Amino acid sequence: MIIKPLNDVPKEPVTVYGSTKTTIQWFRKPSESTHFMLRRFEIGPHGQIGIHSHPEEHQMFILKGPIELLNEKGEKTVVESNQFVYMPPNEPHGYNNPNEYTVELLCGIPKLNSD
Amino acid sequence: MIIKPLNDVPKEPVTVYGSTKTTIQWFRKPSESTHFMLRRFEIGPHGQIGIHSHPEEHQMFILKGPIELLNEKGEKTVVESNQFVYMPPNEPHGYNNPNEYTVELLCGIPKLNSD
Numbered sequence: 001m002i003i004k005p006l007n008d009v010p011k012e013p014v015t016v017y018g019s020t021k022t023t024i025q026w027f028r029k030p031s032e033s034t035h036f037m038l039r040r041f042e043i044g045p046h047g048q049i050g051i052h053s054h055p056e057e058h059q060m061f062i063l064k065g066p067i068e069l070l071n072e073k074g075e076k077t078v079v080e081s082n083q084f085v086y087m088p089p090n091e092p093h094g095y096n097n098p099n100e101y102t103v104e105l106l107c108g109i110p111k112l113n114s115d
Numbered sequence: 116m117i118i119k120p121l122n123d124v125p126k127e128p129v130t131v132y133g134s135t136k137t138t139i140q141w142f143r144k145p146s147e148s149t150h151f152m153l154r155r156f157e158i159g160p161h162g163q164i165g166i167h168s169h170p171e172e173h174q175m176f177i178l179k180g181p182i183e184l185l186n187e188k189g190e191k192t193v194v195e196s197n198q199f200v201y202m203p204p205n206e207p208h209g210y211n212n213p214n215e216y217t218v219e220l221l222c223g224i225p226k227l228n229s230d
Contacts, residue, residue, distance in 0.1 A: 001184065001208070002201040003194055027199040028174060035225030036151035038174040038199070059143060059153040061221055063178075069116065079118055084142040084153070086117040093116070106176055108223050110150030 011042065014049060017094070021047025036110045043067070043097040043104075051094035056109045058087035063104040070094035126157065129164060132209070136162025151225045158182070158212040158219075166209035171224045173202035178219040185209035 004027060011023035021044030028037050040063075043049065051070055062083050068076040069085070072092035079085055087093050097103045119142060126138035136159030143152050155178075158164065166185055177198050183191040184200070187207035194200055202208050212218045 001186070001192065001203070001206060003192070004199040004201075005195070006197045006199070009199065027176075028201060034172075035227075036174070036223060038176065038223050040176070057149075059151070059223075061142075061153065061155070071116075077116065077118070080120070082121045084119040084121070084124065086119075086143060088116070091116060106221060108151060108153050108174075112150075 006040075009040075014041070017050035017052040019047075019049040021045070021097075022049055022095075030111055033111050036108055039107050039109065041095075041105050041107060042102050043095060044102050045097060045100050047097050049095040051092050053090050053092040055089050056112060057089050058085070058093075059108040060085040060087065061106045063106060065103055065105075066098070067103050067105065068096040068098055070096060121155070124155075129156070132165035132167040134162075134164040136160070136212075137164055137210075145226055148226050151223055154222050154224065156210075156220050156222060157217050158210060159217050160212060160215050162212050164210040166207050168205050168207040170204050171227060172204050173200070173208075174223040175200040175202070176221045178221060180218055180220075181213070182218050182220065183211040183213055185211060 009025040014022040014024050023042045025040040062079050065081040066078050124140040129137040129139050138157045140155040177194050180196045181193050
């Protein structure tokens with residue numbers, strides 16, 4: 001069993017997709033994982049993760065919201081604290097923090113085989 | 116995209132492993148999933164999940180603790196709110212709520228192939 005307090009997991013800046021004010025914590029790195037990884041995101045006040053897509057699904061849980069999810073047209077859907085979000089494979093999505101405070105979410109992602 | 120408020124996901128009693136006062140919410144059922152599932156557990160005051168093991172790992176995040184994790188000897192390790200726990204495949208583990216209130220955790224589990 002491995003226990004990791006939140007502050008023992010490095011917060012790495014998210015710089016892809018035109019993201020701003022966003023960090024990711026990988027509780028288990030892909031190299032340590034077989035089927036999936038669980039990550040924690042923080043998005044600072046008015047920060048964002050740009051719209052993007054990938055073949056991996058997401059299974060997310062909003063720890064502290066509300067957060068705006070964006071679709072490929074930039075249309076917003078608000079998700080609240082304690083809501084679960086399933087993002088299907090290849091569906092374009094982005095994130096926006098409309099608040100004056102930092103929001104938080106957990107995000108599970110599968111490790112797809114390279115073949 | 117599918118959004119599920121917490122109260123829209125059924126709380127099913129956990130009855131295996133001699134568990135007591137425990138419910139599970141499957142945000143995505145195994146039949147709907149390919150690589151992994153994310154679930155939320157509530158363990159009521161002084162409730163427990165009995166010691167057991169299985170070939171699936173766990174990647175957990177403690178939403179509301181503290182929670183006692185038990186090993187195969189029944190020895191306790193306390194995990195706190197906002198801590199991450201990795202439970203390797205086949206490692207015996209159980210859970211105990213030492214508090215007068217309900218504790219909560221998220222638990223990711225892989226969907227192993229049957230072959």
